[in-house]
Amino acid sequence: QKEVEQDPGPLSVPEGAIVSLNCTYSNSAFQYFMWYRQYSRKGPELLMYTYSSGNKEDGRFTAQVDKSSKYISLFIRDSQPSDSATYLCAMSDYKLSFGAGTTVTVRA
Amino acid sequence: ETGVTQTPRHLVMGMTNKKSLKCEQHLGHNAMYWYKQSAKKPLELMFVYSLEERVENNSVPSRFSPECPNSSHLFLHLHTLQPEDSALYLCASSQTSGESSYEQYFGPGTRLTVT
Numbered sequence: 259q260k261e262v263e264q265d266p267g268p269l270s271v272p273e274g275a276i277v278s279l280n281c282t283y284s285n286s287a288f289q290y291f292m293w294y295r296q297y298s299r300k301g302p303e304l305l306m307y308t309y310s311s312g313n314k315e316d317g318r319f320t321a322q323v324d325k326s327s328k329y330i331s332l333f334i335r336d337s338q339p340s341d342s343a344t345y346l347c348a349m350s351d352y353k354l355s356f357g358a359g360t361t362v363t364v365r366a
Numbered sequence: 367e368t369g370v371t372q373t374p375r376h377l378v379m380g381m382t383n384k385k386s387l388k389c390e391q392h393l394g395h396n397a398m399y400w401y402k403q404s405a406k407k408p409l410e411l412m413f414v415y416s417l418e419e420r421v422e423n424n425s426v427p428s429r430f431s432p433e434c435p436n437s438s439h440l441f442l443h444l445h446t447l448q449p450e451d452s453a454l455y456l457c458a459s460s461q462t463s464g465e466s467s468y469e470q471y472f473g474p475g476t477r478l479t480v481t
Binding site for chain 2: 260264266290292300301302303304307346350355356357358359
């Protein structure tokens with residue numbers, strides 16, 4: 259079993275739609291939960307991070323962590339073509355473990 | 367830009383060649399990382415340097431040899447690679463302590479093709 263599971267997609271949505279991404283994990287020691295965004299021909303960049311369970315909102319982006327279910331989510335509201343990228347979840351106890359990434363395309 | 371640069375951006379090498387990848391960070395961080403990114407697979411952590419000392423080596427084959435001469439520079443020396451080593455090699459940096467150690471800044475990567 260992989261430590262972090264993420265559906266690679268691809269996911270294609272029309273502009274303005276809500277994008278829903280999620281990851282599951284097996285290591286209960288994870289305390290920090292991150293979402294990275296990777297544009298084509300670029301390295302990943304940190305989008306949001308959450309410590310332990312709960313929700314965090316930043317503009318159009320909302321991250322949710324449910325440690326009891328070992329499940330994390332990222333929601334993108336009012337999606338834009340500029341949101342087209344690969345989104346990687348990452349989790350940490352003392353080092354980062356990444357999901358495989360979900361490729362998202364927002365159609366204009 | 368993220369403050370982490372990598373050269374070259376693209377590299378094609380034969381299995382008998384020797385080449386090196388270079389990474390430089392301008393963020394004042396004291397930890398640096400090498401990752402391998404293959405299609406449809408999670409990022410694989412290869413090496414971690416903290417304060418110029420290697421603290422992690424994730425069972426990486428000896429044909430990959432890292433070097434960290436100071437806290438701003440990181441190299442990955444390559445020799446006698448295999449075609450399955452073709453991938454995007456990413457360098458990252460972070461602070462080593464506190465919550466910010468989980469916030470890593472990545473370079474754009476070197477796309478390596480082994481022929």
